[in-house]
Amino acid sequence: MRASRLLSILMLLQGRGRLSAQALAAELEVSVRTVYRDVDELSASGVPVWAERGRQGGFVLQPGWRTRVDGLTAREAQAMFLGGLPGPAADLGLGEAMASAQLKLLAALPDGWREDARRVSSRFHVDPIDWYRGPAETDHLPAIAQAVWGERRVDVRYESWRGTNRRRLDPLGIVLKAGVWYVVASHGKGPRTWRLSNILELAVGTERFERPKDFDLAAYWTESTRRFEAELVQGTAVLRVTPLGMKRLQNLGPALGDAAAASARPDRVKPGWQRVSIPIETIEHATGQMLRLGPQAEVIRPAALRHAVVRTVAEISALYDA
Secondary structure: OHHHHHHHHHHHHHHHOOEOHHHHHHHHOOOHHHHHHHHHHHHHOOOOEEEEOOOOOEEEEOOOOOOOOOOOOHHHHHHHHHHOOHHHHHHOOOHHHHHHHHHHHHHHOOHHHHHHHHHHHHHOOOOOOOOOOOOOOOOOHHHHHHHHHHOEEEEEEEEEOOEEEEEEEEEEEEEEEOOEEEEEEEOOOOEEEEEHHHEEEEEEEEEEOOOOOOOOHHHHHHHHHHHHHHHHOOEEEEEEEOHHHHHHHHHOOHHHHHHHHHHOEEOOOOOOOEEEEEEEOOHHHHHHHHHHHHHHEEEEEOHHHHHHHHHHHHHHHHHHHO
């Protein structure tokens, strides 16, 4: 606590200039006596803090003196080396800049902190890509990043489930989610989300656009993902499952696993089984999920899903019998 307070005093004096003991005490929520003790300790450690008397007096740093890294604590320095993901930085064309920035940060850190900062990158690694998936295509990422930064319109040829089309977009931001890059861009009516790997061609134009002043990328992404997930759910399925079936439901995703756990109750027909309710998307999609549960689950309703599972199993059986 005291080390943090000493650093806060140093940053306040460096940022605001002359401050009285009373002003520092109020800012830090400590007594004036504590401020005097802390200033004495800063001075003893080599920080040139001067005390000026009089009505306009107070504590002030020696003119021209500054800390080498403003307000950076040891844990904050470590966090910067952990947070600088080399993969995304390289995708954005900033790999060399990231390495250079880390070298400069190391040089600016006090001697006792450098080894700790180096140790972080050698002992912690963050991999944002999910299992059994390779990184998405990022051929157009540096160009779209420059367009976002420079507020320049782009012309793209985009492949969607409806086919291939051309669009002129106003790129507002870039998002990396689960190893996949997305572009948030306006196209006529407000912002939409476009998957970067589906962009077949991209050309950055010279025409600039005016970025909406009230657009918040993080807020948009949170709301759009919530809305997307809500729209995916088209119904509810009721199953009876074995204990192993409950475990397999967890592997289908946290949404299904949590829903099953919350709704589970003993099944009256098959002792030892449980009856659960889970959200489903389309019948086709849910059929594939049910097949992954194998004989550890039985669909009770909807009837369309039950019939689809029976039909698919019959087709598989006929294929292997042949």
